[in-house]
Amino acid sequence: MVLTHASYxxxxxxxxxxxxxxDRAAVAQVVYGGGRKATVLLLADGHGxxxxxxxxxxxxxxxxxxxxALPDVLDILMKRIVRGVAVSRGVADDRCVSEFDRTPADPQxxxxxxxxxxxINSLWASKVxxxxxxxxxxxxxxxxxxxxxxxxxxxxxxxxxxxxxxxFQLGDGACVALDAFFRPFVPVPPDSRCRMSQTTSMCVHDAxxxxxxxxxxxxxxxxxxxxxxxxxxxxxxxLASQFLAQIVRDTYSAGFAEVEEDIAASLxxxxxxxxxxxxxxxxxxxxxxxxxxxLSAMSPGLDRAVGGELSSALAxxxxxxxxxxxxxRQIAELDPGCDEAVRxxxxxxxxYRRQSxxxxxxxxxxxxxxx
Amino acid sequence: MALxxxxxxxxxxxxxxxxxxxxxxxxxxxxxxxxxxxxxxxEIVGILREISDSNHDQSDIYLSCITFDNEARELYDAPVDxxxxxxxxxxxxxxxxxxxxxxxxxxxxxxxxxxxAPAGHLRPAVLLLSDGDPDDGWEEALDRLQxxxxxxxxxxxxxxxxxxxxxxxxxxxxxxxxxxxxxxxEPVIISIDQLDRLYDVIKLVSSTVxxxxxxxxxxxxxxxxxxxxxxxxxxxxxxVGVNIPSMLDDGQGWY
Numbered sequence: 001m002v003l004t005h006a007s008y009x010x011x012x013x014x015x016x017x018x019x020x021x022x023d024r025a026a027v028a029q030v031v032y033g034g035g036r037k038a039t040v041l042l043l044a045d046g047h048g049x050x051x052x053x054x055x056x057x058x059x060x061x062x063x064x065x066x067x068x069a070l071p072d073v074l075d076i077l078m079k080r081i082v083r084g085v086a087v088s089r090g091v092a093d094d095r096c097v098s099e100f101d102r103t104p105a106d107p108q109x110x111x112x113x114x115x116x117x118x119x120i121n122s123l124w125a126s127k128v129x130x131x132x133x134x135x136x137x138x139x140x141x142x143x144x145x146x147x148x149x150x151x152x153x154x155x156x157x158x159x160x161x162x163x164x165x166x167x168f169q170l171g172d173g174a175c176v177a178l179d180a181f182f183r184p185f186v187p188v189p190p191d192s193r194c195r196m197s198q199t200t201s202m203c204v205h206d207a208x209x210x211x212x213x214x215x216x217x218x219x220x221x222x223x224x225x226x227x228x229x230x231x232x233x234x235x236x237x238x239l240a241s242q243f244l245a246q247i248v249r250d251t252y253s254a255g256f257a258e259v260e261e262d263i264a265a266s267l268x269x270x271x272x273x274x275x276x277x278x279x280x281x282x283x284x285x286x287x288x289x290x291x292x293x294x295l296s297a298m299s300p301g302l303d304r305a306v307g308g309e310l311s312s313a314l315a316x317x318x319x320x321x322x323x324x325x326x327x328x329r330q331i332a333e334l335d336p337g338c339d340e341a342v343r344x345x346x347x348x349x350x351x352y353r354r355q356s357x358x359x360x361x362x363x364x365x366x367x368x369x370x371x
Numbered sequence: 372m373a374l375x376x377x378x379x380x381x382x383x384x385x386x387x388x389x390x391x392x393x394x395x396x397x398x399x400x401x402x403x404x405x406x407x408x409x410x411x412x413x414e415i416v417g418i419l420r421e422i423s424d425s426n427h428d429q430s431d432i433y434l435s436c437i438t439f440d441n442e443a444r445e446l447y448d449a450p451v452d453x454x455x456x457x458x459x460x461x462x463x464x465x466x467x468x469x470x471x472x473x474x475x476x477x478x479x480x481x482x483x484x485x486x487x488a489p490a491g492h493l494r495p496a497v498l499l500l501s502d503g504d505p506d507d508g509w510e511e512a513l514d515r516l517q518x519x520x521x522x523x524x525x526x527x528x529x530x531x532x533x534x535x536x537x538x539x540x541x542x543x544x545x546x547x548x549x550x551x552x553x554x555x556x557e558p559v560i561i562s563i564d565q566l567d568r569l570y571d572v573i574k575l576v577s578s579t580v581x582x583x584x585x586x587x588x589x590x591x592x593x594x595x596x597x598x599x600x601x602x603x604x605x606x607x608x609x610x611v612g613v614n615i616p617s618m619l620d621d622g623q624g625w626y
Contacts, residue, residue, distance in 0.1 A: 049594070195524075197494070198524070231385070246374060250374075263374060265373070265375065266375035267374075270374075270375055323448075323449070327448060339459035342459040343446055343447050343457070346457045347448045347449050350452040353452060353454070
């Protein structure tokens with residue numbers, strides 16, 4: 001059975017600033033290829049600032065535009081994706097700002113994908129104009145900043161079709177997955193323009209700025225989320241190996257209804273403690289993909305994930321302790337209270353603070369590993 | 372285990388790095404400019420601590436200081452959490468080796484160096500304060516710095532102290548430095564004619580940049596870079612003896 005879930009929650013800073021929730025997430029079903037059905041996860045994150053003051057509406061439109069555009073591209077993909085194919089393609093070559101963004105060209109479906117994204121852009125723009133024209137004429141934002149910017153948002157999607165899957169993304173947020181062997185992976189390549197609270201957007205960027213992935217082996221579990229949730233974790237891999245893996249594990253141990261309740265309680269809590277941003281999530285879990293043999297591999301899988309993080313925390317701790325030792329020795333050689341000693345003591349205080357944080361992290365990771 | 376318990380880790384706080392590039396050449400002794408720096412910095416720390424503690428976006432503010440005279444040096448061995456930061460006075464002597472300061476900043480703006488917080492970084496801010504024409508070589512160093520992705524994204528503010536029409540090279544250097552690049556908005560340059568106002572300007576700029584830059588939330592329909600500029604123009608413009616100059620069309624200076 002394939003379980004799906006989509007939900008969104010206002011962020012702590014949005015609540016503090018009396019702003020509406022500007023994320024949207026949905027699960028839809030799309031018919032293609034003469035009656036075949038595909039399950040679709042969609043998620044859009046409306047930009048937070050006041051210039052994007054209709055971005056919650058823009059986010060809904062991005063989702064509905066995707067649903068409308070999907071059948072045509074699925075018709076093409078079903079004919080072209082053959083068994084064993086797995087493609088991961090970032091932004092078009094002319095949009096790469098560093099080698100980090102560059103991915104191999106996709107000879108099979110690149111043109112069809114870019115057409116699909118152009119269609120989403122076009123449908124979204126059409127919906128934006130229609131909505132704008134239906135509103136009372138205002139003399140503020142449109143003339144100053146342009147209509148499209150008012151509706152600006154990101155867009156992420158993932159599709160489970162018959163015999164294949166694909167995912168796409170414009171802007172920040174994350175698409176992460178687990179394979180049938182419980183191994184975490186991040187299907188859609190990154191875009192280095194999406195960093196430090198900056199993102200590509202439906203209101204500025206076009207088909208060549210989308211990234212995508214597709215293949216014949218459908219991920220056993222896949223999750224989309226906005227940056228509000230993704231940024232609570234150090235990396236997308238960590239998001240997959242901790243958060244999504246925990247959801248799958250809880251689904252088997254406690255049931256999906258309880259997991260959905262946990263999501264509803266936990267996402268606002270995480271927002272309050274970490275990013276302050278709106279939170280949204282959409283996911284599927286194929287309970288049959290994880291066979292009993294794979295389920296028994298879940299704990300080792302988690303152990304490996306925790307083990308990896310533990311190793312890096314221990315390495316950082318060793319570097320931190322080495323720096324503390326070095327700076328302490330330097331201070332001992334200085335006249336007490338001299339300018340240089342004062343500066344080094346500042347650095348030392350920050351190092352001790354980090355050492356204390358790392359000790360807590362390591363303790364938690366060791367507990368996780370044993371449970 | 373509840374999902375909310377998965378990451379109860381302080382490391383998930385994002386970090387905003389503020390870099391101060393402070394001119395400590397001999398001319399900074401004139402009118403006790405270096406004294407203004409030494410008096411302003413301890414007060415800034417208190418203000419920044421309050422900002423860091425109160426922001427909803429859970430980001431920490433870290434400070435780094437690079438001084439430059441005959442050579443450049445990092446005053447602190449690593450970026451310091453503003454909660455731990457203690458200022459120790461700097462002295463002024465020597466030339467104005469801005470090139471070395473740019474090179475040192477470029478080395479710091481690397482993922483393995485100052486920009487290595489596990490939970491990621493907000494855009495850094497770089498405040499450059501200088502009172503004289505830089506020595507040769509700064510342009511090539513600035514070219515290298517401007518290719519750095521972190522620097523391109525950074526909020527950049529230049530404070531010119533006692534700049535005269537004859538200080539053509541200083542004017543060019545600070546104008547080029549302050550170009551927003553990927554941060555957007557317009558350059559932020561503050562020209563101080565009444566040197567006793569330096570103390571007020573350092574405090575104003577530091578608190579404005581950290582308050583807006585360490586928060587995700589935007590307001591007033593403007594980007595953070597533009598909000599920083601607007602706030603500084605509004606507040607600094609009201610200080611007697613402080614000017615916010617306009618850029619020349621060729622981008623090579625201001626008037």
